[in-house]
Amino acid sequence: MDRENLDQELKLLHERICPALNHPLRMKILYLLNEKSLNVGELTAEMGVPQSSVSRHLRVLRERGLVRAERQGTTIWYVLVEPELTTAIEILRRILSRQLGNHLYQAQTILGILPEEA
Amino acid sequence: MDRENLDQELKLLHERICPALNHPLRMKILYLLNEKSLNVGELTAEMGVPQSSVSRHLRVLRERGLVRAERQGTTIWYVLVEPELTTAIEILRRILSRQLGNHLYQAQTILGILPEEA
DNA sequence: GCGGAATATTCGGATAAACGCATATAAGGA
DNA sequence: TCCTTATATGCGTTTATCCGAATATTCCGC
Numbered sequence: 001m002d003r004e005n006l007d008q009e010l011k012l013l014h015e016r017i018c019p020a021l022n023h024p025l026r027m028k029i030l031y032l033l034n035e036k037s038l039n040v041g042e043l044t045a046e047m048g049v050p051q052s053s054v055s056r057h058l059r060v061l062r063e064r065g066l067v068r069a070e071r072q073g074t075t076i077w078y079v080l081v082e083p084e085l086t087t088a089i090e091i092l093r094r095i096l097s098r099q100l101g102n103h104l105y106q107a108q109t110i111l112g113i114l115p116e117e118a
Numbered sequence: 119m120d121r122e123n124l125d126q127e128l129k130l131l132h133e134r135i136c137p138a139l140n141h142p143l144r145m146k147i148l149y150l151l152n153e154k155s156l157n158v159g160e161l162t163a164e165m166g167v168p169q170s171s172v173s174r175h176l177r178v179l180r181e182r183g184l185v186r187a188e189r190q191g192t193t194i195w196y197v198l199v200e201p202e203l204t205t206a207i208e209i210l211r212r213i214l215s216r217q218l219g220n221h222l223y224q225a226q227t228i229l230g231i232l233p234e235e236a
Numbered sequence: 237g238c239g240g241a242a243t244a245t246t247c248g249g250a251t252a253a254a255c256g257c258a259t260a261t262a263a264g265g266a
Numbered sequence: 267t268c269c270t271t272a273t274a275t276g277c278g279t280t281t282a283t284c285c286g287a288a289t290a291t292t293c294c295g296c
Contacts, residue, residue, distance in 0.1 A: 003164075009211070009214070010146055012218075013145065013210055013211065013214055014140070014141065014145070016217065017214050019140075021140075021210075022132070022140045023132065024128040024129050024132045027128050027132070028125070031124075082213050082216075084212065085209075087209055088206045088210060091202050091203075091205055091206040092131055092136065093127070095135055095184075095200050095202055096127070096130060096135050098200075099182075099183055
């Protein structure tokens, strides 16, 4: 793959896949849907944020084909189309876990801080 | 894990790990460094963007402990600390490939030869 | 058709991210 | 010390993302 195609694919990844992982609420949605399909009301109850917020995050995922909406009367059930997304999140969690192990003081005392530079 | 802890961990993931994957140039850097360690000049040559841009993206990765900077004279070599990041990107690429209807996908480094139309 | 429940969207404003350019810092050698 | 090369940062601007509140849409039962 030459540089043109590589850049093109990375741009597509950035536009169409990465946004799924780039917000705590969206990652949470993915996790919840990985357990079982839920409707918007159930998701809203789990997430503790306004319904409009859940709905907008669902749209980000839906527009990218990562979740699917199935209407059943007035209720809309959301289904995880790409369970591999949770696999990717698991990898990121493993990295974070390693970091917190390596920087236990920072993790326990000041959660906001970043690891020190080498 | 209760809701509080889950939300807390997702917030940390969002702040400290996810930014690595949320920019085409940073993903490219991760891929390049996964092949071998490079200095800033080499990276800049590969990426075709201003050096200041490369440097700032490197800082995002460095501040999060995902790459490491090793000075050698005036040159600074960057080393990938978390190769699992490229595993995560591979997963995202597989999802994208599925979306594009490309069933010829084979797990391979992004720098290798891959099907057209990406 | 009407009312209510479930979900989606619009609006305006706030926050954060990224950029190019110019300049600053740091190290090595004459 | 001064010059050069390598890398990092400050500045001002543009662009993207997110939010809550309010409103709109869709569907069902009556």
